Amino acid sequence: MKSRMPGLCWLLFLCAAGAHAATSEAALQMYTRANHSLDGEWKVIVDPYENGYYNYRYEPYDQQPDPPVGAFFTDSKMKTPSELIEYDFDKAISLQVPGDWNSQDPKLYYYEGSVWYRRKFDAPAHGASDRVFVHFGAVNYRADVYLNGKKLGVHEGGFTPFHFEITGRLKDKGNSLILKVDNKRHADAVPTLNTDWWNYGGITRSVDLVVVPAVFVRDYQLALTSLEDREVAGSVLLDGAKGGETVTLSLPELNIRETRAVGADGRAAFRFRVPEAQLWSPRDPRLYRLVIATADDTLVDRVGLRSIATRGKRLLLNGEPLFLRGISIHEEYSAEGGGRVRNAQEAKQLLSWAKELGSNFVRLAHYPHNEHIVRLADEMGLLVWSEIPVYWTIDWNNEGTYRNAEDQLAAMIGRDRNRASIIIWSLANETPVSGARNRFLSRLAAKARTLDDSRLLSAAMEKHYRSDNPDVAVVEDPLADMVDLVSFNQYIGWYDGLPEKAERVRWEIPYDKPVFVSEFGGDARQGRHGDANAIWTEEYQEDLYLKTLPMLDRIDGYVGVSPWILADFRSPRRLLTGIQDEYNRKGVMSEKGVRKKAFFVLRDYYRRKAEGR
Incomplete structure (x- = not known):
């Protein structure tokens, strides 16, 4: 069994103070502090x-x-x-x-x-x-x-x-x-x-400006190390400590109050059991109040306990089989003026649309999203895939490029590794296989494991076809050996033939790991109607979904999907006047939140999945 168990996981990295920007292992926990x-x-x-x-x-x-x-x-x-x-x-x-x-x-x-x-x-x-x-x-x-x-x-x-x-x-x-x-x-x-x-x-x-005492709580971690015994282990790091200072960790609703002295490195270790704890899940996203206190500083937050693991081709949440009813999301909100998501209200609207679709999972593409959205996912019971923008083809042989990617990976994990909702760190999206690329991503995978070995690791890979049979799609990539979940994007019916092709394609995926389809879809201008064979229409997109979803159900080890994408979003690549108008139109909703016909196909599919059908 491959286990990734953050349970209650709250780790932020020590930061060098002074006139230097955050480095690859530096973060400042400030979201819940007065600022x-x-x-x-x-x-x-x-x-x-x-x-x-x-x-x-x-x-x-x-x-x-x-x-x-x-x-x-x-x-x-x-x-x-x-x-x-x-x-x-x-x-x-x-x-x-x-x-x-x-x-x-x-x-x-x-x-x-x-x-x-x-x-x-x-x-x-x-x-x-x-x-x-x-x-x-x-x-x-x-x-x-x-x-x-x-x-x-x-x-x-x-x-x-x-x-x-x-x-x-x-x-x-x-x-x-x-x-x-x-x-x-x-x-x-x-x-x-x-x-x-x-x-x-x-x-x-x-x-924000943040004021803290000379000695303050900077780095803290709690992890559910045993699902069966409900054992939690962790540590607290005090910045500015000389050793000997005491720190108290409390989970009041679970009657946990533990006090330790920190060592010369400013760190105190904790280990205790929480037999009465209720595990976090999409059905019941239970969060507990966490209080970390010293003589001069108090940090308060809300945290969830849960485990994520794989066993062969099964994905397990809290030891139970899990199917990811997902949707991909860009951090863009166009309903009121457009642009990047600016606040928690706009972030909540995106997640609310995902919940209306019947999702229990969101893929936050193609970069780390704002902290509001991952904290709201904790509260709303949405599982999360979070990734860095190692996207398409980057400069694989450039050491500076690698350091940049590693810094972004560390910053993403450092900020969010304590969110119960996040179950997958993603390394890359649609990167072409080469020796240089494989070395680059293997280094990133190893780094991710050192930063947080409590969650699953994945990346959005690509498919190809067998040379002797064009109806057999293959997912085979050296990256699949490095990750826990075999994820891939495919666009049968849009960039790859017509939707009817999905009815005859078979899949070969030679890994004893769960399989996740991280993207599929096709464009439709909301309000444009016509025959199901006419591209850019809602009917064409609807037909593509109707033919693709049964195809995915036939994949061995299939544990979920996050179609591309929740809502139309701006892209300078999309230039077709009168249809695209600088928008990628693959959303199941328009940029204003109006539902297209494919929305209802996907919603019905997710209702059946939720019912076990």
């Missing part, structure tokens, strides 16, 4: 030639010992009538944070380049020994961050959180926080130049 929000209106300057960063010799201002007033991050003002300064944040336009610039200003709809953001703020109340951090939920793609004219650091990766410690760097009044945000695509980036979603630029998730 000082910097969301709202930020002043912005669009800078396509990066005049505020480079001089006319293309030398970066922030690498000069005394940057000139022309460097935008100095936020300078004219001191005399004759002083030449060619920018003024106070007179600049404003954008809302969180939010992307593409959907907020029509002039920036297609823009890829640099935009400077500035927010003025007063220092939050804090004691003389307290520590202060600035935390960014996500910035796409590269963020150069400055506070009061001094550089804090750089972060790359458009979907992962990062932070800087700013203790001792704040003024009482009028602090100037400035970011140069650059969403240009690069061949050696993750993702690379070519994707099938919109490259939304900006500070797309919340910005």
Whole structure:
């Protein structure tokens, strides 16, 4: 039996403090802490030639010992009538944070380049020994961050959180926080130049100031190590501890209260049983209040206990067979203006649509989604697949590209490894097999195991056909040996023949592992009707679903599916005027949430599956 048992799993990674961005094993648990929000209106300057960063010799201002007033991050003002300064944040336009610039200003709809953001703020109340951090939920793609004219650091990766410690760097009044945000695509980036979603630029998730004591709870982990005995083991790490300090871990509803002294490394270990605990599941997403307290700090959260495992070709949740009634989701909400999901309300709407479909599972594609959505999945009883944007073909031989991917993997796991809803970490999507690719992904798989060996590992692979029989589809990939769940995308009926082809295809998948179909589908413009043989119509998409789902049921080891996709989403690849209009139309709903005919086919299928039919 292959067991991945996080049960109650809450681990965040130790972060180097000071003027450095979050590294590959750094995270700051702050979602449930009191914080000082910097969301709202930020002043912005669009800078396509990066005049505020480079001089006319293309030398970066922030690498000069005394940057000139022309460097935008100095936020300078004219001191005399004759002083030449060619920018003024106070007179600049404003954008809302969180939010992307593409959907907020029509002039920036297609823009890829640099935009400077500035927010003025007063220092939050804090004691003389307290520590202060600035935390960014996500910035796409590269963020150069400055506070009061001094550089804090750089972060790359458009979907992962990062932070800087700013203790001792704040003024009482009028602090100037400035970011140069650059969403240009690069061949050696993750993702690379070519994707099938919109490259939304900006500070797309919340910005917060967090005040903590000199010694605070930074890293904590609890894991259900035995399903049968209901044994929980874990640890707590205190940042700033010298050793000997005590920490108490409590689960009040389970009458658990354990106190330990931390060692010289600041860590305390825990082990106890919870025989009365109710296990988390989609049917009953039970969450328990968790309290971690020291002499000076208290951290409170809600956590769920559950196990996830495989046994041969079976997928087991809490020891019971599980079928994943899934749907894929992009982090886009177009019902009110479009763009990236900006808040918990929009995230909840996406998950509510998935629940209306009858789903018990969502595939969050193709990058780590916002923290709201995974925490809501905990509450709403939706299992989750979370992945990093190693998408299509990236620079497999570039060590810097690998480090970037590993950093994003570590940040995703570091933030979310404690969510009961998440059962699968995904390494990649539709990557072509090669020696370089296999080495790259094998390193990522090994890293994922070291970061969190309590969940299943997978990736969206591809199929091919037997050379001697075009009706036999084969899923065979060296990556399948590295993962726990054999997952693949297939588009029979859209990119691969007509829907009727699904009625004769047979499958060969030579692994003693569960099989999950991570994508299938076809495009339909909502409200476009016609014969079932006419592409782009709701009837064609409906027929594709009607023929595909029985085909999937015939696959040996089939444990679930996440069709592509919940709702239509923007993509610059989709250019057919009057039908696509820069939207991928494979949603079972329109971008406004209107249900297409395929929605009801899938909903009926999931109702039968839920009933065991």
